[in-house]
Amino acid sequence: MRFEGLDLNLLIALDAILEERSVMGASRRLHLSQPAMSAAIGRLRQYFNDEIFTISQRKLWPTPLAQSLEKPTRDILLRIRSNLISPPKFDPESSERRFRLVVSDYASIVLMHAVMKRVYLTAPRVGLEILAFSDRVEDQLQRGEVDFVVIPSTSLIDGHPSQHLFADEFCCVAWSGSRQIGRSISLRRYLQVGHITAQLGPIRGLSFDERALAQLGHRRRIEVIAPNFTAMAAMVIGTDRIATMHHRLAAIFARNFPLKLLRVPVRFPAFRESLQWPASFHMDPALMWLREIITGVAAEVERTPAAKMRIG
Template identity: 45%
Template sequence: MRFKGLDLNLLVALDSLLTERTLTEAARRINLSQPAMSAAVSRLRAYFGDELFAMKGRRLVPTSRAERLATPVREALLQIQLSIISHYEFNPTESHRRFVIRLSDCSTLVFFQRVVERVSRDAPNVRFELLPPADDHDEFLRRGEVDFVILPDSLMSSAHPKATLFEDRLVCVGCCTNKQLSRRLTFERYMSIGQVAVRCALTRKSAIEECFFLEHGLKRRIDVSVQSFSMIPSMLLGTDRIGMLPLRLVRHFEKTTPLRIVDLPFSLPAFTETVQWPAFHNSDPASTWLREIILQEASCIAPPNESTQASSPSKVGQDVSSPTPPCDRIPLDTP
């Protein structure tokens, strides 16, 4: 079927080519033979009067014309899918919807497991695919390849709707036997102590702590690099190394891991964890349903001043609001 001279099936082929960047994978994605996909490329070139793709090795490199077509083609196909093909009354108890969500291990452990638990009761057939954060999460959102992204607000895009979930802050953590934390932790000693730090996939946008060190031209002594925050506590045990963790994640581990917690000897702002979703999902009833659950569960999380006592110049790092064992919380002004 043609619309103003364009076979609309060619838009599906073009979107697949722009996504996969190889002829073979693009053909497989939409169940076409390779000769049929080659024919589609020829017809696309004829219609748009542009080569659209050049070969570099085995990869397809889009021309500037093809790159300009990428967003409107994807948005048109997604709008058709959401408004015409998939328009339905969403019934959570019967749905087999799979939600793709990109978030950190920290957000998974301290928050999203609550969402999964609730959904398992209300919609037992709904499935989740939880993936790590990525540099190009904006692109995943734009192409509709992810339902939600959960990250600190400073890393979010301005091109899609978002909502605040909860606040957190970073603290210094070490093993309960760490002699370095048995007395006042100065900035100089902090910088000299061996550290366990995260080296994650977010290379284009630095994490909060990295921004601080980059801004001040400082370099920490990192002895061990790990893939995620949740790996830090076990790497601290039995050593005099320290790590930097979100306070809520420390609260998660403190029940089973003997840690010593102190505030950092320098000022870092609290950060806000945020959820973001593709703009065109605003009209998707399944997305709206899960979004409401996410926000409801976030509203049940205690604010930071209920998780730890507010710091003061004379009693920084103390906590009297929750049981002490197995963590040993010490004031930074302890001699």
């Protein structure tokens, strides 16, 4: 299809190349041969009368014109997908759609397990793909590569709609057999003992409790960095270390593992979880349906005290 002399298929090729920065990566993404992708680059150069890309160290580097085309191209493709390609109606009972969500292991247990069950009861053929956080989450949302992100309200991504889900507090988790840690812990002891913290995604950054402590002028001893919140809880078992965790998740673990929960000797701000989705798909009937289920389950989580939390 052409519009004012431009083959619109070239916009798909341009978007893939801008994302992958390589002919091989773009060709794999679009299931094209490398010669076909190279030909697409040639046609882009001819149409725009610009090199579009230069090659350096085996990578494609966009020219200033190509950089200026990146956002408009992405927006056009997203609007085509959301307004023309996506079906106008959504029938949960017959749909086989697969939704992709970026969710932490915390929200997977506290929220998504119940969401999954509710989706199964009303739409048994619908699939849910739960993805871990990465350093690409903003780009995934911008490109419409994911349908939803369950994210802390302090980390919301600009330019996309969001909705509050539920709030949580924090507590300390320790092994129930530890003789060094009793049923309560002072601030001095809290700062002395070894801590286990979590790293979500490939880039290590300050966790919520580290930031709060730093603002108060305190510093704790981090001895273990776990890959997620679930591992944090398991890793304190058999040690005299502690972990600072979301209270709802910790209460669930304490019923299934030899753990004890202690009040945090520092006043941390409440944790608020939010739901975010691509702005271009705001009116997608399927996303509106799933959004209603997620927010409905979240409202139940919000009303449930941490001590009474159950999986599902």
